[in-house]
Amino acid sequence: MISSDIIRGYTDTMILFIVSCGDSYGYEISKQIKDISDDNYVMKETTLYSALTRLEKNGFITSYSGMHDGRKRTYYRITDEGSRYYKEKCEEWELTKKVIDNFIEV
Amino acid sequence: MISSDIIRGYTDTMILFIVSCGDSYGYEISKQIKDISDDNYVMKETTLYSALTRLEKNGFITSYSGMHDGRKRTYYRITDEGSRYYKEKCEEWELTKKVIDNFIEV
DNA sequence: TATAATACCACGACTGACGTAGTATGTCAA
DNA sequence: TTGACATACTACGTCAGTCGTGGTATTATA
Numbered sequence: 001m002i003s004s005d006i007i008r009g010y011t012d013t014m015i016l017f018i019v020s021c022g023d024s025y026g027y028e029i030s031k032q033i034k035d036i037s038d039d040n041y042v043m044k045e046t047t048l049y050s051a052l053t054r055l056e057k058n059g060f061i062t063s064y065s066g067m068h069d070g071r072k073r074t075y076y077r078i079t080d081e082g083s084r085y086y087k088e089k090c091e092e093w094e095l096t097k098k099v100i101d102n103f104i105e106v
Numbered sequence: 107m108i109s110s111d112i113i114r115g116y117t118d119t120m121i122l123f124i125v126s127c128g129d130s131y132g133y134e135i136s137k138q139i140k141d142i143s144d145d146n147y148v149m150k151e152t153t154l155y156s157a158l159t160r161l162e163k164n165g166f167i168t169s170y171s172g173m174h175d176g177r178k179r180t181y182y183r184i185t186d187e188g189s190r191y192y193k194e195k196c197e198e199w200e201l202t203k204k205v206i207d208n209f210i211e212v
Numbered sequence: 213t214a215t216a217a218t219a220c221c222a223c224g225a226c227t228g229a230c231g232t233a234g235t236a237t238g239t240c241a242a
Numbered sequence: 243t244t245g246a247c248a249t250a251c252t253a254c255g256t257c258a259g260t261c262g263t264g265g266t267a268t269t270a271t272a
Contacts, residue, residue: 110228111229114228117229149229150231152231152232153229153230
């Protein structure tokens with residue numbers, strides 16, 4: 001299980017990746033992160049929801065209400081600005097990998 | 107330039123890598139991090155020195171005083187526990203790379 | 213009838229990064 | 243000789259992000 005201080009700085013990117021594949025909502029995003037990471041990372045609920053709030057406040061996602069089986073859901077959609085930010089983060093990631101690799105002994 | 111929230115969780119590892127190559131002191135560690143990362147990451151002084159304090163408190167490094175050209179220096183040496191911790195972090199890094207790569211679009 | 217799964221939110225604690233500022237010595241050029 | 247720059251740290255307070263705890267509410271299932 002990966003510790004949070006290492007993922008920190010990529011929670012937003014993970015979420016943006018998922019919503020860039022199609023609109024989604026908190027609970028589902030949470031499960032998808034667990035799946036995509038092969039159970040190596042589980043994002044805590046509070047971390048996820050506060051990240052969603054932050055991302056919306058920053059204009060990277062927008063929300064709308066939906067209903068499913070009598071339960072309310074808040075769906076999120078990525079914005080153009082969110083897509084640009086996501087692409088930047090992907091490039092930054094490639095650089096980060098190279099940099100940290102220099103400090104790692106194989 | 108890489109943002110700190112991405113490096114967060116690896117500042118300790120970077121420092122441990124440097125002291126594992128030989129005893130060093132704050133100012134030099136700082137310059138080495140800049141060099142090794144090809145100027146892509148500069149650790150802030152306060153971040154570095156508070157990391158050194160933390161690492162010593164956790165028993166991963168030990169310190170001793172030295173003198174050079176009339177200036178005092180505090181040298182740091184990695185402990186066995188520090189070496190073990192560093193190795194763990196290296197393994198964790200390999201896993202982290204795989205996990206985050208799954209959220210990155212090339 | 214109770215338990216788990218779904219779906220989310222509020223609040224406060226804690227940690228680590230960082231801005232600002234300060235101390236003190238040595239070097240070197242104008 | 244004076245001022246700038248490099249060296250070598252330290253103190254203090256702020257901020258952002260993660261997370262523990264706990265709560266609300268509905269549906270499905272055993």
